[in-house]
Amino acid sequence: MTSAASLVRLPMYQQLNALLRELLDSGAYPGDQQFLTERQIVERFGVSRPTANKALAALVGEGRLDVRKGIGTFVRGRRLDYDIRSLVSFTRKAEQAGRRPSTKVIEFEPQPAEEAGPGVTAALSLSAAEPVYAMVRLRLADNEPVILERRWVPVRLCRGLTRKDLKGSIYSLWVEKYRLPITEADQVIRAVNLSKNDAHLLGVRGGAAGFLVSATGYSRGAALWYEQTLYRGDSYEFHHHRPAAGRLRQLPASGTYA
Amino acid sequence: MTSAASLVRLPMYQQLNALLRELLDSGAYPGDQQFLTERQIVERFGVSRPTANKALAALVGEGRLDVRKGIGTFVRGRRLDYDIRSLVSFTRKAEQAGRRPSTKVIEFEPQPAEEAGPGVTAALSLSAAEPVYAMVRLRLADNEPVILERRWVPVRLCRGLTRKDLKGSIYSLWVEKYRLPITEADQVIRAVNLSKNDAHLLGVRGGAAGFLVSATGYSRGAALWYEQTLYRGDSYEFHHHRPAAGRLRQLPASGTYA
DNA sequence: CATGACAGGTGGCTAAGCCACCGTCTAACT
DNA sequence: AGTTAGACGGTGGCTTAGCCACCTGTCATG
Numbered sequence: 361m362t363s364a365a366s367l368v369r370l371p372m373y374q375q376l377n378a379l380l381r382e383l384l385d386s387g388a389y390p391g392d393q394q395f396l397t398e399r400q401i402v403e404r405f406g407v408s409r410p411t412a413n414k415a416l417a418a419l420v421g422e423g424r425l426d427v428r429k430g431i432g433t434f435v436r437g438r439r440l441d442y443d444i445r446s447l448v449s450f451t452r453k454a455e456q457a458g459r460r461p462s463t464k465v466i467e468f469e470p471q472p473a474e475e476a477g478p479g480v481t482a483a484l485s486l487s488a489a490e491p492v493y494a495m496v497r498l499r500l501a502d503n504e505p506v507i508l509e510r511r512w513v514p515v516r517l518c519r520g521l522t523r524k525d526l527k528g529s530i531y532s533l534w535v536e537k538y539r540l541p542i543t544e545a546d547q548v549i550r551a552v553n554l555s556k557n558d559a560h561l562l563g564v565r566g567g568a569a570g571f572l573v574s575a576t577g578y579s580r581g582a583a584l585w586y587e588q589t590l591y592r593g594d595s596y597e598f599h600h601h602r603p604a605a606g607r608l609r610q611l612p613a614s615g616t617y618a
Numbered sequence: 619m620t621s622a623a624s625l626v627r628l629p630m631y632q633q634l635n636a637l638l639r640e641l642l643d644s645g646a647y648p649g650d651q652q653f654l655t656e657r658q659i660v661e662r663f664g665v666s667r668p669t670a671n672k673a674l675a676a677l678v679g680e681g682r683l684d685v686r687k688g689i690g691t692f693v694r695g696r697r698l699d700y701d702i703r704s705l706v707s708f709t710r711k712a713e714q715a716g717r718r719p720s721t722k723v724i725e726f727e728p729q730p731a732e733e734a735g736p737g738v739t740a741a742l743s744l745s746a747a748e749p750v751y752a753m754v755r756l757r758l759a760d761n762e763p764v765i766l767e768r769r770w771v772p773v774r775l776c777r778g779l780t781r782k783d784l785k786g787s788i789y790s791l792w793v794e795k796y797r798l799p800i801t802e803a804d805q806v807i808r809a810v811n812l813s814k815n816d817a818h819l820l821g822v823r824g825g826a827a828g829f830l831v832s833a834t835g836y837s838r839g840a841a842l843w844y845e846q847t848l849y850r851g852d853s854y855e856f857h858h859h860r861p862a863a864g865r866l867r868q869l870p871a872s873g874t875y876a
Numbered sequence: 877c878a879t880g881a882c883a884g885g886t887g888g889c890t891a892a893g894c895c896a897c898c899g900t901c902t903a904a905c906t
Numbered sequence: 907a908g909t910t911a912g913a914c915g916g917t918g919g920c921t922t923a924g925c926c927a928c929c930t931g932t933c934a935t936g
Contacts, residue, residue: 408891429918551827569851665921
């Protein structure tokens with residue numbers, strides 16, 4: 361297959377990948393429709409099946425395509441946005457986007473903090489033996505998984521918490537049932553390639569980009585929860601409005617900056 | 619190759635991928651060291667070379683490995699963090715992390731706003747013909763690319779801007795040379811798989827996860843710049859501290875939430 | 877000391893074939 | 907008429923074998 365004029369001679373699988381991406385971007389294959397099969401790619405572009413497979417695999421890894429063994433390759437798509445500034449619940453946000461929210465509780469169990477790992481123990485300032493509730497929830501919009509939430513909360517702050525409680529908004533639960541106002545939260549947001557297991561739960565392919573949000577939430581200065589939550593990269597974007605006033609003055613009046 | 623007991627029989631390339639990931643996570647191959655070759659994987663795990671290649675390719679796509687044709691497969695790694703709350707310059711942040719910052723100006727040219735695309739025209743509220751400076755900068759830490767910045771600024775707000783100016787901090791330039799204090803910025807942050815071209819510039823493989831930050835910056839209410847900036851996912855994480863007070867009160871007193 | 881050739885190791889790629897999964901369609905049985 | 911089972915075709919997964927081009931290191935020659 362002749363390559364387009366380019367300064368660098370790219371490997372064939374990368375050139376093919378670019379061509380397939382253009383096909384996807386062109387809209388010729390709308391979301392959920394079947395994409396070209398490996399054999400069709402072989403015929404159309406004159407490459408071998410392993411090369412076609414490798415080019416497709418990269419698009420699968422990006423979350424653009426979905427491969428089903430014995431059936432075919434399908435196009436994926438659609439997006440929610442996450443307002444980083446507020447604690448607007450997932451349900452509300454999904455509804456605002458015109459989508460139907462739901463929640464699957466995958467795991468819910470009390471365990472000693474040490475079982476949850478040093479990250480949890482440190483974030484919540486707990487002794488090793490203190491019990492926490494560990495929960496894993498899958499949040500869905502229109503029956504499509506979009507968030508995989510792992511959260512830990514000290515049992516002593518939420519006694520009597522039940523699996524059923526987790527079907528609803530945990531934020532309003534804290535406020536209304538436990539009288540614990542959420543006053544602040546610290547978040548770390550990373551871009552990650554989703555692992556196979558997490559990707560499977562989220563209905564995307566392993567390696568697709570997603571956000572990993574590690575956060576500690578506080579109520580009047582006391583750590584209330586710690587979470588490790590994955591957001592599908594193809595379904596979420598973060599919005600941030602940032603006033604600059606106080607920070608800007610910290611810049612030195614002179615000196616070199618990049 | 620026999621599979622570990624699992625509920626779902628995963629394809630061989632995915633099982634192999636998990637095994638290779640465990641090898642990476644174990645620390646047996648430190649950063650920059652050569653990883654197993656395809657032929658070594660064939661010998662050790664009893665799979666075919668195309669299967670070994672596919673398993674490796676997924677790790678390459680995640681940014682864990684770096685493939686060099688004719689040379690081998692190498693392990694990657696190291697991380698900066700980005701404080702989302704402040705306009706601390708890249709240089710300062712890199713220095714605080716004990717790394718040497720530098721900047722490569724890849725492109726710098728004036729162009730009519732319409733050439734920059736509707737996103738730029740809209741974000742900066744410009745007429746189609748109004749000239750903007752378009753710039754592409756690569757930010758490096760210890761000679762390793764970590765940020766790929768694309769930015770547009772109206773010419774009329776920065777007359778006389780030169781390519782040389784861009785070697786330094788553009789924020790301090792605005793303040794000191796143009797007397798334009800930065801007062802606020804709006805950001806959208808997405809997790810994306812880097813395209814081949816961008817990944818190449820950033821020294822990672824196509825498909826590796828990264829942050830795409832789309833932002834509009836303001837000076838006293840007037841749009842000053844628009845940017846589309848890529849942060850390497852393996853080198854950056856975002857930190858956010860979020861007071862909850864105002865927003866929390868917006869939740870209704872009753873009603874179901876998830 | 878520098879340069880060029882060669883060998884060996886690397887990933888890229890092809891071809892051919894087979895396997896197992898999956899869905900659809902048809903025929904047979906109830 | 908409805909249900910079930912089997913066949914068939916299409917799909918991705920995987921193997922085997924071999925060759926190509928890139929890259930580096932070593933050695934010989936000028």
